[in-house]
Every structure is written in structure tokens, then in C-alpha cells.
Amino acid sequence: MTDLVALSFKEEALKSMNIPVQEYFLPKQILNASLQGPGSIPRELLLYGLQLMISEKGFNYKGQYFASLDAHNSPVETGFENSDWHRMQFVGCLLGGAIGDAFGAPVEFMKRSAILQQYGNNGIEDFAEAYGKVGAITDDTQMTLFTTEGLLRAWVKGCFTGVTSELGCIGHAYQRWYQTQGHTSPRNLDVTTDGYLWEQTELHSQRAPGNTCLSALAEMTSFTAPAQNNSKGCGGVMRVAPIGLYCWRLKNQFTVEDCFALGADAARLTHGHPTGYLASGAFAAIIYQILDGCSLASACMSVLDILGKMRCHDETTLKIATAIKLSRDPMPSYRAIEYLGEGWIAEEALAISIYCVLQASSFKELMSMSVSHDGDSDSTGAIAGNIWGALYGFRDFPTQWVENVELEDRINEIACDLYDFPLWDIGADSQNTDLNNIAQTRYPGT
Numbered sequence: 001m002t003d004l005v006a007l008s009f010k011e012e013a014l015k016s017m018n019i020p021v022q023e024y025f026l027p028k029q030i031l032n033a034s035l036q037g038p039g040s041i042p043r044e045l046l047l048y049g050l051q052l053m054i055s056e057k058g059f060n061y062k063g064q065y066f067a068s069l070d071a072h073n074s075p076v077e078t079g080f081e082n083s084d085w086h087r088m089q090f091v092g093c094l095l096g097g098a099i100g101d102a103f104g105a106p107v108e109f110m111k112r113s114a115i116l117q118q119y120g121n122n123g124i125e126d127f128a129e130a131y132g133k134v135g136a137i138t139d140d141t142q143m144t145l146f147t148t149e150g151l152l153r154a155w156v157k158g159c160f161t162g163v164t165s166e167l168g169c170i171g172h173a174y175q176r177w178y179q180t181q182g183h184t185s186p187r188n189l190d191v192t193t194d195g196y197l198w199e200q201t202e203l204h205s206q207r208a209p210g211n212t213c214l215s216a217l218a219e220m221t222s223f224t225a226p227a228q229n230n231s232k233g234c235g236g237v238m239r240v241a242p243i244g245l246y247c248w249r250l251k252n253q254f255t256v257e258d259c260f261a262l263g264a265d266a267a268r269l270t271h272g273h274p275t276g277y278l279a280s281g282a283f284a285a286i287i288y289q290i291l292d293g294c295s296l297a298s299a300c301m302s303v304l305d306i307l308g309k310m311r312c313h314d315e316t317t318l319k320i321a322t323a324i325k326l327s328r329d330p331m332p333s334y335r336a337i338e339y340l341g342e343g344w345i346a347e348e349a350l351a352i353s354i355y356c357v358l359q360a361s362s363f364k365e366l367m368s369m370s371v372s373h374d375g376d377s378d379s380t381g382a383i384a385g386n387i388w389g390a391l392y393g394f395r396d397f398p399t400q401w402v403e404n405v406e407l408e409d410r411i412n413e414i415a416c417d418l419y420d421f422p423l424w425d426i427g428a429d430s431q432n433t434d435l436n437n438i439a440q441t442r443y444p445g446t
């Protein structure tokens with residue numbers, strides 16, 4: 001038990017983050033006992049072999065250090081293990097996207113002027129009610145989770161059968177999502193409704209699903225066939241962040257160009273216009289590059305190189321380049337966002353999100369900025385949240401948002417699965433029957 005687990009002194013933050021302590025074999029009573037006296041290093045945890053990331057201000061950068069026990073059982077500052085920083089990025093990426101989605105949900109169909117009138121001059125600054133609850137996610141997060149499921153099922157399938165198709169499993173997962181929306185899959189497709197995600201009844205709820213996605217899935221001829229439409233709506237780009245994470249986790253198999261291609265192909269299942277899927281490839285590749293240690297600006301620059309080799313890349317290239325340029329301009333952020341568009345279409349949603357992440361100085365500011373505009377607030381909030389979480393982890397997510405975003409515990413779990421899967425001892429050669437059964441029940445590889 002040597003893994004570093006990132007913790008905060010704030011008890012409420014620990015509870016809310018549901019960080020993977022239990023998965024790391026830490027008895028709960030030890031964890032609870034060690035949290036009685038915030039302000040001192042919880043020695044029991046250190047004795048247990050954990051290293052801690054400690055921040056007296058919660059999930060902030062300031063005042064943070066890492067500690068473990070030395071040979072004399074004294075707490076000492078230690079280094080930082082990349083593996084667990086990356087886990088925080090995975091969780092931050094999916095959870096940040098969900099929070100951004102929930103943040104934008106109440107104002108998705110409102111003009112900026114109406115948002116300011118209702119919520120004040122800074123725009124919306126906290127969760128508000130949408131779909132009958134506070135913190136409700138929408139189709140953006142639903143489809144992001146089904147993208148993740150498709151990837152994990154593809155991995156499990158490969159482990160047991162030796163052959164797999166990420167794209168095919170993503171297409172299959174989108175059909176399951178389609179059924180959660182109350183529709184029947186096309187007759188020619190043999191869609192199985194099983195696995196962990198399908199069982200989450202909260203997902204069986206309509207949250208303004210995109211018409212393009214619904215009609216493309218209704219007309220799907222195979223799990224890998226490109227959509228026969230000319231849509232470049234943002235319904236493709238908003239859901240592909242997990243592809244960046246997955247491909248980076250398997251970077252021996254997937255180059256950043258491969259990641260771009262899978263991100264584009266996954267969007268193309270529903271969005272047939274080149275900008276609709278190239279913006280998605282670009283987004284997945286940006287997430288991959290961030291995990292690889294790039295800043296957002298440098299990730300964008302290298303993705304612009306990839307884009308430049310694609311046919312019909314001009315719209316996407318221009319918007320990303322403009323977002324970077326505007327981030328260096330002193331004009332007010334709402335003006336820059338207006339200049340970039342409204343985000344209903346793919347390249348605008350990505351560009352607005354990139355601009356906001358480059359411009360915001362905190363996650364709180366990002367949330368308000370990325371959704372308080374005339375356009376598709378939940379999608380720009382979701383993409384911006386994905387990017388922020390991939391860059392900085394979940395350290396500056398306010399606790400009350402983490403606690404109140406719908407499905408927080410499930411999103412955290414699935415993000416951890418997306419980080420852990422290459423280490424699962426599963427497959428035809430594995431003797432670990434229990435784990436094989438768990439994997440095949442959770443992510444049936446069919």
C-alpha cells in the first residue's frame with residue numbers, strides 16, 4: 001500500500017470528494033479518527049503508509065505540501081508522485097465537466113442580458129435549479145459518461161477476446177444512451193442494455209438532448225458508421241474529453257494523432273459536417289496533450305498543427321487561433337466571448353471554452369464566465385470544466401458544488417475506472433475470477 005492519496009485537511013472536502021481512499025484499502029475508522037484535529041498532520045494516516053497532500057486552505061495551491069513519516073516517525077515533506085496527480089486530473093476532468101454542465105443548465109436558453117438581470121452583474125455565480133433540482137447535469141454529461149463506458153467496455157472486450165473496437169463500443173454505448181432517452185434503437189442494431197451505467201436510473205432522464213444526436217442515432221446503420229447529415233452542432237465535441245484521457249492512458253498504443261482521429265470519429269457517429277467532428281478530434285487531442293504535461297496554449301498550438309493536415313479544417317483552426325489571440329487582449333471577457341460566437345456549433349463551443357480557461361484565474365470565475373453568455377451555456381461550461389480539471393485537478397472546486405452536482409459519486413468512480421483500467425488483472429489468462437466477474441458485470445465486453 002504505497003500509493004499516494006491526495007487529501008485535504010478539510011473534513012467536508014474529504015467527504016465531498018469521495019477520493020479513492022476506500023479503494024486504497026484504508027479502513028474508514030482510521031480515516032475518521034485521524035480527522036478529529038484539523039491543523040495537525042494526521043499521524044495515523046501516515047503510519048498507515050500514506051503520503052498526504054496537505055493544504056490548510058482546502059483544495060488550493062497555496063500552503064500545500066506533501067508529507068510522509070520518516071524513519072523516526074516524524075512527518076516530513078516529501079515529493080509528489082505523478083501517478084496520483086494524474087488520477088486527480090482524470091477525476092477533475094470529468095467532475096469539472098459535470099459541474100460546468102450543471103452550472104450552465106439553468107441559463108442554457110437565456111440571453112446574457114436576462115442572466116444578468118436575474119443573477120446580478122457578474123452573471124450566474126452559483127448552482128441554480130434546472131430540471132427540478134439544483135446541480136442537475138444534462139445530456140452533455142450523460143453522453144460523456146456513455147463515451148467513457150464505451151471505452152472501458154472496449155478495453156474489457158479486448159482483454160477477453162483479443163479483438164476490440166473503441167469506436168464500435170462507443171457507438172454501442174451511444175445507443176444505450178439513446179434508449180435512456182425513451183427511444184428504441186434501430187432494428188438492424190443488436191443493442192445490449194446492461195452494465196453499470198445503464199443501471200443508474202438518474203441517467204434515464206431527458207435533459208434537453210440534442211436533436212442531431214437523437215436523429216443520427218435513430219438512423220444509425222452500424223455502430224461505427226458516420227452520420228449522414230451536415231451538422232456541426234456542439235453535440236459531438238461536448239462528449240469526447242474521456243477519449244483524450246483514455247488514449248493518453250494507453251499512450252504506447254495511441255499517439256496524439258490517433259487520439260485526434262478517435263475523437264473525430266466518435267463525434268462523426270452523429271455529426272457529419274467536418275467542423276462538427278474535427279473540433280471534437282481537436283478537443284480530445286488537447287486533453288491528451290494536457291495530460292502529457294502541456295499548458296493549454298501549447299496543447300492548442302500542437303493540435304493546430306494536426307488540424308492543419310486535415311481537409312476542411314479552416315473553421316476550427318480559425319476559431320481556436322482566435323481564442324488564443326483574444327486571451328491576450330485586454331477586452332472584457334464577455335465581449336471576447338461574443339466575438340467568438342454562441343457555442344451552439346462545435347468550433348465556437350470549443351473556442352469559447354478555451355478562451356475562458358485561458359482567461360479565468362479560478363474555477364469559480366471560470367464557471368461564471370463560461371456560462372453567462374447568450375449561447376449554449378451548459379456545453380461551454382462542460383467543455384471549460386473538462387479542460388480546467390484536466391489542467392489543475394479538482395483542487396479549487398468549491399466543496400458545495402462537488403457535493404451538490406448530480407451523480408458526483410458515480411462520476412468520481414467512473415473517472416477512477418478510466419484511470420485504473422490498464423492495471424486491471426482481467427482477461428482470459430487471468431486467475432482472478434472475482435475481478436473478471438466484476439469487470440464483465442460492470443463493463444460487459446460485448
Ligand SMILES: [Mg+2]
Nearest residue numbers: 138139140378
Ligand atoms: Mg446539454
